[in-house]
Amino acid sequence: KLTLNYYNASCPQIHDIISNVVTTKQINSPTTAAGVLRLFFHDCFVSGCDASVLISTNAFNKAERDADINLSLPGDAFDAVIRAKTSLELQCPGVVSCSDILAVATRDLVSMLGGPFYPVRLGRKDSLTSSATIVERNLDRPNASLDQIISHFASKGFTIRELVALSGAHTVGFSHCNEYADRIFNFNDGGPLAFDPTMNPKFAQALQKACANFIKDPGKFDNMYYQNLLKGMGLLASDQKMAADPRTAPFVKLYAANQSAFFEDFAHAMQKVGVYGVKTGKKGEVRRRCDAFNNLSV
Ligand code: HEM
Numbered sequence: 001k002l003t004l005n006y007y008n009a010s011c012p013q014i015h016d017i018i019s020n021v022v023t024t025k026q027i028n029s030p031t032t033a034a035g036v037l038r039l040f041f042h043d044c045f046v047s048g049c050d051a052s053v054l055i056s057t058n059a060f061n062k063a064e065r066d067a068d069i070n071l072s073l074p075g076d077a078f079d080a081v082i083r084a085k086t087s088l089e090l091q092c093p094g095v096v097s098c099s100d101i102l103a104v105a106t107r108d109l110v111s112m113l114g115g116p117f118y119p120v121r122l123g124r125k126d127s128l129t130s131s132a133t134i135v136e137r138n139l140d141r142p143n144a145s146l147d148q149i150i151s152h153f154a155s156k157g158f159t160i161r162e163l164v165a166l167s168g169a170h171t172v173g174f175s176h177c178n179e180y181a182d183r184i185f186n187f188n189d190g191g192p193l194a195f196d197p198t199m200n201p202k203f204a205q206a207l208q209k210a211c212a213n214f215i216k217d218p219g220k221f222d223n224m225y226y227q228n229l230l231k232g233m234g235l236l237a238s239d240q241k242m243a244a245d246p247r248t249a250p251f252v253k254l255y256a257a258n259q260s261a262f263f264e265d266f267a268h269a270m271q272k273v274g275v276y277g278v279k280t281g282k283k284g285e286v287r288r289r290c291d292a293f294n295n296l297s298v
């Protein structure tokens with residue numbers, strides 16, 4: 001139901017406006033791109049790509065963004081979308097949905113980091129609800145088993161190959177220490193410096209020293225993530241398991257060896273994420289502000 005030319009008549013400048021705003025934002029705050037990519041994923045996997053993650057909590061409702069797993073989504077990512085919305089409201093008031101902005105901004109930022117460019121179909125409506133309570137059951141934690149993650153992705157219609165390709169998003173951005181501390185300290189109660197044996201020992205020891213915000217390569221979207229997994233240098237336990245498991249390892253090896261194959265599969269899977277659970281027609285609205293429903297009494 002979504003189309004490439006949805007705003008051709010109502011807001012022909014949509015692509016220029018979004019791309020200008022997010023480019024400026026990315027230059028001033030280089031962590032924006034990874035943040036927006038994660039924000040998009042956390043939006044789409046929780047009740048579809050409908051900007052439900054952008055809603056602010058108020059006295060009557062604890063919104064998705066205040067669910068524990070979303071607290072580490074960076075403010076700069078939200079800010080990028082809000083800035084694009086502000087600019088669009090000046091040029092084409094009340095026309096472009098926040099969920100479409102998030103989808104286009106994500107694509108623009110991925111390609112700005114050197115990742116693939118892919119078409120984004122438009123016409124999503126924004127959600128009429130946002131509830132913190134449904135978030136955790138729709139997103140995986142790094143300590144989930146690969147069985148859990150695979151079956152969760154399958155339940156949303158994503159194949160194992162698509163799971164491995166989408167996880168390549170972890171080639172950019174960073175992870176807070178608490179997300180992998182259980183792998184580098186006191187692993188299986190083996191003492192304070194015991195680490196997960198699937199990790200490269202030098203890597204584990206370096207992380208123990210530096211256990212702070214660990215920068216991978218926030219600046220570039222490439223297939224390093226898969227090459228690192230093969231060297232035991234995956235940060236998250238869930239990622240590292242993909243290099244060892246026979247169901248996922250063939251794809252990890254393929255993408256580590258062949259960046260074009262990764263880009264092609266990633267681009268395809270991102271388009272699929274982008275139409276997951278979208279709302280059209282009366283099932284949603286075009287929000288005036290991305291952080292609040294139009295009917296402020298709900
Ligand atoms: C398969 C299950 C997944 C798990 C368990 C997972 C878990 C995580 C965790 C724990 C972090 C670190 C957060 C922090 O410390 O702030 C992270 C970061 C990130 N995730 Fe995932 N993730 C998964 C899938 C995905 C997918 C499918 C995408 C996008 C297509 C994605 C995009 C990102 C990005 C871009 C970051 C870096 C964010 C930043 O630098 O601000 N993740 N993920």
Ligand SMILES: [Ca+2]
Nearest residue numbers: 043046048052
């Ligand atoms: Ca959503």
